[in-house]
Amino acid sequence: MSLPRQLRDESDFDQLPNDVAVSACIADVEEKKGFIDYYMFVMEVKTKGASKYLIYRRYRQFFNLHKELQDKYSPEDPEKPGPNTCILPTLPGKIFIGNKQEIAESRIPELNTYIKRLLSLPTWLLLDHTLRIFFYQTEQDSQHLPRALRRLRPPTRKVKTKVTKPKLDLFSSPRAEAMFDFRSSSKLELSLKAGEVIFLLRKVNADWLEGMVNNQTGIFPESFVKIIKPLPDSDTESEGATASAGTYSCLRCYLLTPSGVDTRDVCVEEDISTQPSYSDLMARMRHVFKVGGVALNYRDREGDLIRILDDEDVRLMISEGRRHAVKRPVNQFPWELNVTMESDLSVYGTET
Template sequence: MQRQLREESDYDQLPDDVPISAHIADAELIKRFNSHYVFAIQVKQKGGGKYFIFRRYRQFYNLHIKLQERFSPENPKNVYTCELPSLPGKVYVGNKQDIAEKRIPELNIYMKKLLELSVWVLLDEDLRIFFHQTVKDSEHVPRSLRRLRPTTQRVKSHKGKEIVREKSEAPQAEALYDFTGDNDLELTFKTGDIIYLLKRVNDDWLEGILNDCTGIFPKLFVRIIKDLSEEALDAKEGRTGAHVIRCIYHDAHCCEIRNVTLRDAVPVHPDHTELLSLMRTEFGKEDIALNYRDPEGDMVRIIDNMDVELMALEAKVHSKVRRPDFAPWELHVTRKADLSVYNTNP
């Protein structure tokens, strides 16, 4: 069986219940006679199944010792050998919570490299027992999942309308390890790839672009070459950090400027319907249209969320609004039937 699995179709012949990836979602304190921390680990199987297991560092250590005895090249009796990844060492002094938190990224790397080893390692009995969900695991509900991939959406591209920054000026990172995304929302890359950063999703995940593909990935797997701008850092929660929108109302007889203050921060890409409703309330008129000025100075009508996103993208490069409490773009409000504000010349 092991010899057969060494052929090119190794992966296809593996059982569906073999673990292929694992990621620590959180570290939980177990209060007993001897209080200790366990790691809540989400495991993904080859067949697509996902579940949680809960393991102490001691169990990681015991597994590593058994795998060393069985697969270490230093033991001449071992028929199948491989170079095992390094396990973070034992720590005897220090705060237990700090130790557990520090171990999370190290153990994530260890599990990733471990599950990328040869198929005979994946079929090892002790390894499969370690990643197997016991009855006790299935009854244990994680208290929080703060390190799992956050919910997000892919960045839409606008053919012919994209704002392209000079690559030398763009925030970027170098991949330290290979990373294979679990789905279309996650970016796949190899060691050494240069990823251009779009935003910080949370403390553990970034969003970037590589070879015209956009997706999110763990910060742990890259080295930051040039960090995101302050604007991008403020937008990690989908907000600009600003609370004021500058609005310019155009009428046949006057042009009025208003600064509309919001209770919450202005979204990076506001919803068009909500923005329209806000302006109708602010100006007391129903028959209005929303617009922005493009880099050439022409008025462009906003009719959907894609136009709002394009307005925000262009504002990153051409914004004239400098105050940090103001949104980086200006909103121009006109009467819906007034087409005289648009440049219709070819």
């Protein structure tokens, strides 16, 4: 069945406000690295008033929009649409298995067709509040820095890009680069290899620093390193650095097994104040440690493990972490995760 009359009657079109979206296309997909990794579609939107801007939407936002429009406007009998009903275009269905990036890329042509047909519907539907909010540029959209936007490039122009990422430059924490090898002479000292990036924890005295590299913490002579980003001089500067730091933060987590402890520093594209859900943390830890059947825990002030079972426990862990925070790098979360096997109750000092 063909769609209802297209939105191109000049008399109807002229009645639209200038800020209503009348066309949009997906320019690219971008990966969002957080507690759960996913892809967002980058769309260039054009309004009736001739303005252009970029918005960033997930597939599930398309899905929620389509469902709400269906509930409002889809006729009970598609053969007999009423005056306040409309036959909506078909949205590409959900895909549960496969590479996330490949799935996102494959959806672009179908979503572009969906968007084009959606914005060609009668003018009264374009004035729907839900539809207008979907295509508005939010404050978060406006602050997002666009990347390649491959589908907006002129087709005759060949663009070659070379992206070089420093090995550990994802963090905005104080850090330094080792200029020379340094061999520790005691358990308190940190061995360094030339070229390694060290995350700085504190200044011990005029000549020595404390830092972390390869999950090892210790002190080392400042003369052996080149400072990339210095430690803050005061607590006030530290707070300012936290507020102005980049989008990446560091989460310290441990996998506790009978054979030992596996320590990881996980880089996530979340603000330091983010409060993740229990399900997101669980999925992230399974991905990081490549193991199933695990339980999440945190340590209380006495050093005992407390198992996390739901979102309320996550809030308690974060609250306790902030209340009893220890000195950490600027972009490191004030709380830590301890991952154990779900069936291993011995870590709690009891088997009952």
